[in-house]
Amino acid sequence: MGTDALLATYDEQMRGSVPAPGPGVVHEQDGPLLRVVGRFRGFVVAPRDVGARGAELDRLIARQRDRFAERGQAVQWKTWGHDEPADLVDRLRDAGFVPEPQETVLIGMAKELAVEPVLPDGVVLRQVTADDDMRRIAAMESVIWDQDLSWVGEQLIEDRAAAPDELVVVAADAGGEFVSAGWLSHRPGTDFAGLQGGSTLREWRGRGIYRALVADRARHAAARGVRYLHVDASDDSAPILRRLGFRAVTTTTPYVWTPAPPS
Structure with missing residues (x-):
């Protein structure tokens, strides 16, 4: 399949x-x-294509911002390069929406990527389901990115509770430490x-380890009959994924509106 058809x-x-x-x-249609x-x-x-143009688009955007402003909650509007x-x-x-770093959307064939993971000595991959493990993952992410990402663990817990068959979480464990x-x-x-x-x-x-995690999740996907894997890749990850056989189809940039902190 050509890139244009794959993107479509x-x-x-x-x-x-x-x-x-x-x-x-809740899901709210606007x-x-x-x-x-x-x-x-x-x-x-x-x-x-959102369909709206000019002042109509401005009003549509403002309604989303204002809805979350009422809740005192940040909101992400994800955009794509096309x-x-x-x-x-x-x-x-x-x-008032602020762009986060642009990422590259890459797509690969699940069956081709579903190879035996190769790991360094002392590291094992294990599928995790416990709430405590989701929070351990969030704590690890917070260390990596030097910011509070505790919400990641809570979101994983919430997603598993809502649809446990739709989410597979895999951790690389080195002697009891998630790395x-x-x-x-x-x-x-x-x-x-x-x-x-x-x-x-x-x-x-x-x-x-990153390549091993890709391979392991590709095996889970192929076992479910999934045809394609897609990744919103950072500049660090994109070259690795390209070498593994992923193809770039577009870019994506999240735009985030955040309420002012309480005075």
Whole structure:
């Protein structure tokens, strides 16, 4: 399949695909947009072309911001490099949304990537399901990124509670210490599963753990009959994934609005 056709398939199947609502989470439709409300950070899910233009688009954006402002909650609106209209991101900025680092959307064939993981001595991969392990993963991520990412663990717990069959979480364990972790998200009825996470403690990088996590999750995906794996890759991860056989189809940039701290 050519890149354009692969991107069109991704847009068709994945752009409107969201996790089932968990406890306290609701989905609110606002024209072409879907708001995910009740998580630790809200989300706006948009099609490739939101349809609105000019002042109408400004009002649509403002309604999303204001809805989460009422809750005192941050919200993420994820954009892609081929979205329409072309001035969407400018209007998001004008409404107070701040871009996070751009990532590359890469897609690979699950069966081709489902090889035997190769790990350094003393490291094992294990699938985890316990709430405490999700929080251990979040604590590890907080160390790696030098910021409080405790919400990651709570979101993983929430996602597993809502749809346990759609999420596989794998941790790289070195003598009882989590040194890396990643998860696989599969939406039934689609040909895709997403790879997320994969961050590794600095002292354990360069030993093949990231590649092993990709291979292990690819095996889980292939066993489910998943055809494609997709990743929103950082500049550090993208070259590794390309070498493994992933293909770049577009870019993605999250835009986040955050309420002012209470005075």
